[in-house]
Amino acid sequence: MELKPSIPSSSLIDQQVFPGDVVLDLSKITSQTIKLGGGLRQNTDLLLNVRNVVIRMILRWPKEFVLCIHLVTRSLLVIMMHGAAVCKDGDLISVMKGGVLRFSKPNKYWVETSQKRYVPSAGDNVLGIVVDARSDNFFVDIKGPTLAFLPVLAFEGGTRRNIPKFEMGTLLYVRVVKADTGMNPELSCMDASGKAAEYGPLKEGFMFETSTGLSRTLLSSPTCPVLETLGKKIAFEIAVGLNGRVWVNSSTPSIVVLVSNTIIQTASMSPTQQKIRVESLLQKMQ
Numbered sequence: 001m002e003l004k005p006s007i008p009s010s011s012l013i014d015q016q017v018f019p020g021d022v023v024l025d026l027s028k029i030t031s032q033t034i035k036l037g038g039g040l041r042q043n044t045d046l047l048l049n050v051r052n053v054v055i056r057m058i059l060r061w062p063k064e065f066v067l068c069i070h071l072v073t074r075s076l077l078v079i080m081m082h083g084a085a086v087c088k089d090g091d092l093i094s095v096m097k098g099g100v101l102r103f104s105k106p107n108k109y110w111v112e113t114s115q116k117r118y119v120p121s122a123g124d125n126v127l128g129i130v131v132d133a134r135s136d137n138f139f140v141d142i143k144g145p146t147l148a149f150l151p152v153l154a155f156e157g158g159t160r161r162n163i164p165k166f167e168m169g170t171l172l173y174v175r176v177v178k179a180d181t182g183m184n185p186e187l188s189c190m191d192a193s194g195k196a197a198e199y200g201p202l203k204e205g206f207m208f209e210t211s212t213g214l215s216r217t218l219l220s221s222p223t224c225p226v227l228e229t230l231g232k233k234i235a236f237e238i239a240v241g242l243n244g245r246v247w248v249n250s251s252t253p254s255i256v257v258l259v260s261n262t263i264i265q266t267a268s269m270s271p272t273q274q275k276i277r278v279e280s281l282l283q284k285m286q
Helices: 045-058 063-072 074-082 211-218 224-234 253-265 269-283
Strands: 021-023 040-042 094-096 099-104 107-111 125-133 137-141 148-149 170-176 186-188 204-208 236-239 245-250
Touching: 040 107, 107 211, 125 236, 125 245, 148 170, 148 224, 204 253, 211 236, 224 253, 224 269, 245 253, 253 269
Parallel strands: 148 186
Antiparallel strands: 021 094, 040 094, 099 107, 125 137, 125 170, 137 148, 170 186, 204 245, 236 245
């Protein structure tokens, strides 16, 4: 893949980016650890893959043919064989899929896309549905490529004597702890300090599914106009997962229906249009 010229990351934040765009140059960043979310990768991985392919091909080809290739494309082979040490591409962070580049303090970057399919990423808060239970783990559907597992001890104060019991279909608010490629994601019902915080089962209420892009919008700061306007007039609870699931609860079913429908109907509107639409719905409700 041909990499496009690097542009300062600050100018790309909240802007549309495309596959191949270089958004960060690590050689220009000192004394700071960068966390990469979905849609971004360090080019070292790409170069190492190319290098390994070339090595395997050389081992299989006749010596005469290898010599010919070496004489004709010596420079290209040297670059690929030595990887980042020659190219310096290992210092670059590039875009894997199109979307909007986002940044959250202190040091996390990711590409926000509006899609139904969720790609798990460590640190994400998601809504999961229990689909199976084993002696050591609960298996949870988080809308990812594979089921995630929630260890029975991944709860505050969890021991073998007080293992929680969840029925199939129980809705959980959980945190993604690990999301390594080719492995089932690992979940937890504790924050980084080992406290339960807001994690755990979500009882009653109503859950609906939407795009991952809308989920991030609902969680954005400043507060999404829809939630801000609704919150000033009516009382309700809401839990939003970055995997495109939203849970709403209130004292009366009519409010749950109103909040859920308003979120869905205003998804494609501008902030100003959203505010006008919500105020109109609230007036009809009175």
